[in-house]
Amino acid sequence: MGAGPVGLAAAAHLVDRGLEPLVLEAGPAAGTAVREWAHVRLFSPWAEVTDPAAEKLLAPIGWTRPDATTYPTGGDWAERYLQPLADALGDRVRYGATVTGVARAGRDRIVDAGRDRQPFTVHVRSADGREERIAARAVIDASGTWSQPGPLGADGLPALGEATAADHISYRVPDLRDARVRARYAGRRTAVVGSGASAFTALAALADLAEEEPGTHAVWILRRDLTGSTYGGGEADRLPARGALGLRAKAAVEGGRASAVTAFRTQAVERDADRLVLVAEDGRRLDPVDEVIVLTGLRPELAFLSEVRLGLDERLEAPVALAPLIDPNVHSCGTVRPHGVRELSHPEKDLYLVGMKSYGRAPTFLALTGYEQVRSIAAALAGDHEAAERVELTLPETGVCGGAGLYDTPEAADGDGGCCGAPGTLRIGGAGTGC
Known part of the structure; x- marks a missing residue:
């Protein structure tokens, strides 16, 4: 679910493993949420916002990664990487497909008998209002958190009068x-x-x-x-x-x-x-x-997952094994270690929340960390448990950003100031979303 950076990377890893993905994107194009901040320039250079399996899938169509040391805007990322990747996946990506529910076929949340042997049933509404049920062996939710901004009220709920204003x-x-x-x-x-x-x-x-x-x-x-x-x-x-x-x-x-x-x-x-x-x-x-x-801040949308069994931390709304690693009271971008299928598993077998959504309310997500998440999950779904448990990403302690900042000019962005470089004098003038 979701044709953003991590959802499309998940599809690329599944294809690389000989498995067949179906990507459901509610919007009309790849990276719909990214396109909403198209003017924003990332803190990370091209080298840190593309996935190896995705690049492998793109190579036969003549795609060449832009200069690895330059910094894309959200619009660049969507047009020069995400959309070509979705196009390479072809009819494995379906647009205008909103997921309204996920369940086990014939089993509501409380039923134990035969649960793990049943396929998932994914309830989908198309842009024209047509409803559909799709059977799936596994579900990877990469739908992000962009659509759920935090409210003005300090108690986590809308303030009195917020809606009418x-x-x-x-x-x-x-x-x-x-x-x-x-x-x-x-x-x-x-x-x-x-x-x-x-x-x-x-x-x-x-x-x-x-x-x-x-x-x-x-x-x-x-x-x-x-x-x-x-x-x-x-x-x-x-x-x-x-x-x-x-x-x-x-x-x-x-x-x-x-x-x-x-x-x-x-x-x-x-x-x-x-x-x-x-x-x-x-x-x-x-x-x-x-x-x-x-x-x-932003929050995960969980309502359409109400009939599956999630194991979420009560504060962050992140998987319970992952939450201690990403607690923003303790960690920043550079101190969260890479993680995979073990930390992302839920009581519901073969259901995974990945990317920004896996972090719940924590703001410290890294793009490369998301790519490592889906590499591990794809390996597990393919039965390669040794690869699933292996960490194939090393993040320097200085961190690798997956968030954003708009430079005043492209020339400023192309100079020093990568996430892992020595601090330089930078002029930043646009949206930033944490790590």
């Missing part, structure tokens, strides 16, 4: 190169809620806009107090591009183009004419803002 709330980093998007924020007061790379990016972008459009101001809302680590690692960050984002956010606040409101846990959103007032759990009320950008 939806016309002034966005859950994505804006692309201010788009004239319509730019007009929405230019000369206005915008609240940015969140504390990660995406929030840094939004603050930096709005700060740049403030230099060109008088009256533009960002109000950065944090649920925590400001500390030495609030802005990330800065020049000491082992992911230089991520460090640069934090430094730009810090410069925006210290330069007066943005202001920070700390220990503010939003409980409600109230209307003040055509503006919004955010109210905290402790009763504090902010001055009215015109727009709110909520960047509080």
Whole structure:
């Protein structure tokens, strides 16, 4: 499920093992979610965002990997790698196919008898509304978390009034190169809620806009107090591009183009004419803002898996064996070790959550880690258990990013600043999504 980077890599590994995959993609093209941040430039170079089995499948059609040392945008990744890979897979990829449920044939969640001997039945709705049932030996869910952004409410649920204020709330980093998007924020007061790379990016972008459009101001809302680590690692960050984002956010606040409101846990959103007032759990009320950008993380969609047996950590919603390895309270991109079928297994045999979805609510996912996940799973499904247990990926302690940052110019991206290189002076001006 999902024709994104990890879903297509899973298909390529299965083909390489002599197994027959069917990729179900809800969108109209490969990398539909990636295309929604097409303007974003990755923190990782081409060498770190392509999969070996996928490259093997692409070779016969004359595909050549772009310069391994340059950094693609999301649009580059989709058009120059993901779509050609999907095309090489041919009719093994089906578009406009939304998975609405997964179960064992003839067995609901509570039935034990003969369960593992039954195939999966995958319930699919096509773009024209037609329903279909597909029998499958195994299910690999690579549908990601992009469609499930976290809410404004500090308790993990929507704040009071959040839904009715939806016309002034966005859950994505804006692309201010788009004239319509730019007009929405230019000369206005915008609240940015969140504390990660995406929030840094939004603050930096709005700060740049403030230099060109008088009256533009960002109000950065944090649920925590400001500390030495609030802005990330800065020049000491082992992911230089991520460090640069934090430094730009810090410069925006210290330069007066943005202001920070700390220990503010939003409980409600109230209307003040055509503006919004955010109210905290402790009763504090902010001055009215015109727009709110909520960047509080992403979550996995689990509703369509309600009839299969998942073993998920109660906090992260990640597989129980994987959760301790990716806990964001302990780990960053560079300290999560490669893992495979053992850590990704569930009580439901031959069902796997992979890629971003395997990490649940943790933001530290790496693209290369996802490729290693599906290599291991494909080996297990092919009966090669020795290969499934073997780790074939070594990540340096400095980390390999699988997330994103938009450089001001392609020339800046092509210089120093890879994830594992020495920190350089970088200008970052677009969306970042963690590791």
